[in-house]
Amino acid sequence: MSDQVQSNLASGILDQFHVSLGLNLQTKLQDWPGRQSLQYGSMKGLMNQDWHSLSDFKFQMNLYSSSSHTLRIAWSLIKNLVLNNAKMLASLIHLPAFGNVPLGSQVLSLVGIQNVLVAPQNILTSQASFNSTIKSVT
Amino acid sequence: MSVLSPSTNPVGTSVTTSSAFGSSAAANSNAAALVTRLSDLNDTAVYLQQAILSLVQGLGVTFDLASNPDLARALSRIYNVTDAPTAMDMTMYTELLQTDINFLRFDLLNSPDSAVQIQPLQRADVSLASKAFESALISTGQYNQTLPILLRSLQGDQVVFDSLMNTLTNYPILSVPQLTPAQLATTQNPSGSSDRDLNGASVDVSNSLSEQLNGVLDQWQQSYAGIYQVVASPDPTETSLPSVVAALSTQPTSDLNRMIAMLQNLVAFQHQPAIKSAHDSVDNQLLPRLLSDVGSTAGDLDYLNQVAVGPAASFGGSIGTLQSAMASFNIGSILNVGITGSVSVAAGGYSPPPITAAQQQTLDGIPEGLQILSANLSWSQTASTRQSATISASIQRLSLRKLTNQGNTTEFLTSLKSLSSSLGIIQSIVKSGANNPTAVGNTTSLNTNAVTPNVGLQSFGTLVSSLSSQSGSSYAVDGNTLVVTPPAIPTAPTNVQAVLQSGGVKQITTQQLRVPINLSV
Numbered sequence: 001m002s003d004q005v006q007s008n009l010a011s012g013i014l015d016q017f018h019v020s021l022g023l024n025l026q027t028k029l030q031d032w033p034g035r036q037s038l039q040y041g042s043m044k045g046l047m048n049q050d051w052h053s054l055s056d057f058k059f060q061m062n063l064y065s066s067s068s069h070t071l072r073i074a075w076s077l078i079k080n081l082v083l084n085n086a087k088m089l090a091s092l093i094h095l096p097a098f099g100n101v102p103l104g105s106q107v108l109s110l111v112g113i114q115n116v117l118v119a120p121q122n123i124l125t126s127q128a129s130f131n132s133t134i135k136s137v138t
Numbered sequence: 139m140s141v142l143s144p145s146t147n148p149v150g151t152s153v154t155t156s157s158a159f160g161s162s163a164a165a166n167s168n169a170a171a172l173v174t175r176l177s178d179l180n181d182t183a184v185y186l187q188q189a190i191l192s193l194v195q196g197l198g199v200t201f202d203l204a205s206n207p208d209l210a211r212a213l214s215r216i217y218n219v220t221d222a223p224t225a226m227d228m229t230m231y232t233e234l235l236q237t238d239i240n241f242l243r244f245d246l247l248n249s250p251d252s253a254v255q256i257q258p259l260q261r262a263d264v265s266l267a268s269k270a271f272e273s274a275l276i277s278t279g280q281y282n283q284t285l286p287i288l289l290r291s292l293q294g295d296q297v298v299f300d301s302l303m304n305t306l307t308n309y310p311i312l313s314v315p316q317l318t319p320a321q322l323a324t325t326q327n328p329s330g331s332s333d334r335d336l337n338g339a340s341v342d343v344s345n346s347l348s349e350q351l352n353g354v355l356d357q358w359q360q361s362y363a364g365i366y367q368v369v370a371s372p373d374p375t376e377t378s379l380p381s382v383v384a385a386l387s388t389q390p391t392s393d394l395n396r397m398i399a400m401l402q403n404l405v406a407f408q409h410q411p412a413i414k415s416a417h418d419s420v421d422n423q424l425l426p427r428l429l430s431d432v433g434s435t436a437g438d439l440d441y442l443n444q445v446a447v448g449p450a451a452s453f454g455g456s457i458g459t460l461q462s463a464m465a466s467f468n469i470g471s472i473l474n475v476g477i478t479g480s481v482s483v484a485a486g487g488y489s490p491p492p493i494t495a496a497q498q499q500t501l502d503g504i505p506e507g508l509q510i511l512s513a514n515l516s517w518s519q520t521a522s523t524r525q526s527a528t529i530s531a532s533i534q535r536l537s538l539r540k541l542t543n544q545g546n547t548t549e550f551l552t553s554l555k556s557l558s559s560s561l562g563i564i565q566s567i568v569k570s571g572a573n574n575p576t577a578v579g580n581t582t583s584l585n586t587n588a589v590t591p592n593v594g595l596q597s598f599g600t601l602v603s604s605l606s607s608q609s610g611s612s613y614a615v616d617g618n619t620l621v622v623t624p625p626a627i628p629t630a631p632t633n634v635q636a637v638l639q640s641g642g643v644k645q646i647t648t649q650q651l652r653v654p655i656n657l658s659v
Contacts (some may be wrong), residue, residue: 005275005278006196008196009227017230018233021264025257028253028254121240134252
């Protein structure tokens, strides 16, 4: 199925979306550390699944643990815990539309959780009203 | 009545004025004339949007969100809901479009060094959602479903009009209270003052810039007249319905099916790509901002030329004498400071000639510092002239690109209206079986058969009643006459009618058209 254009769309169910949208304003990401943090934070959720250092660690531990029965048993217990990557996960929160997002990072402001001011569109009708709104964001 | 009607009042001609701008001096100004005209064009853009919306009230798109998860996420974020709306109607679309256009207005108001921005994700979401709706409309290849794509172009125009009006109202002639004739007679000084450089308390838009902007606005009203024609009038195929139906009904079904295939193919390979290309072009997305920026710069340069560069041509005193003495010099020769000579090239053009013996004689006794000051003043004058020429050309080119884009879209929509009307009629005839029975045998030579029209008045009436008009017109059979009622759109306000008539619309009417039904061919 693809998108379908309707000449007489029954729109009653869409009434709830007949709303006025605000302008989501936030401070610019002007500093380099801020941009780095944003990029790192954006990748962290994915890195949690396929962190290469973790793979290396598992490979090496498998290799050396195989030499001893005791180590093999110990490693089989530990590796289930390692997979959870608990310390990394503790730094992330799960948002339905975004997946895992790091806590306390600039990513949160990007996705609209932090530091976002919603302004009505009529602030654009005069420079004075625009300027006072901008001031309240910074 | 508008204060001025620029098309009929050449620059400099005294006309009747109102007190709309606070004083007769302000109301008589070029700036006031342009502001009035821009305001009327803005009203026309608003009216055309209302007219389009009145024809597509029930239009909407149901989205296949499973195959477009990005759109689903964007919609759920825009409306702050877990389950994204699976459809969008015109009310939702117009709000999204206005928000998208308001991002542009935000960028124009937001100074470059501002620490605030629109949240990038909201910008991307709104743009994605509004464009998904527009793409779906274009993909129908149906005139009455594609028409709303003009809304984005018209809203972009409003950004340009507002920005130009803002530039014009900052001219001192409109921003500073002007003296009354009685005050002028007693040579009072203006009580107010401009906060702009050199306090030019009554500086108006120059005649040259005024003429240029009026030329651009002339083109704009022509474009609007074209949009009005396509929105407000029935298609010629519709007004010639009896003849078209009579001719088509002489054809066998196989021929009609051939026509349907050909016309649908034409729409798919010409109209849809052309409309999509014009719609997605930067001419439709980015130009409103560029044109607004260039218009603002043109106003600043025009002001500078009037308060500084122009008067500098007739400086008195020692500097004036020096300027006159050095008037024939290539200033690049004076300002050649060596190394690569880049300053001399910038100031005097490619490879400025060395100073002649006669010129050297003139310069003898004038300190080098004064020579350089004089040359720099001359450089500033020529640079300002060049900048004005560049900005002037930019306004022409940008407005031409914007209006060509809008004009191309309007033309393809006009053509699409005819095609959609023809297709609708042919499909109705095939569906109703009002044509000749399908011939058998060699179908490649069916057209050569002499046939007698078999559409009677009664079956024509039945056909017409089942026909859905592409333009939004309605049909009725009154005796032996077909009555075509043009699309029911709102009545244009007086000032909008004036703009449309100046643009070339000959008749603004909702009168019915009566076409005698002659079913012979």
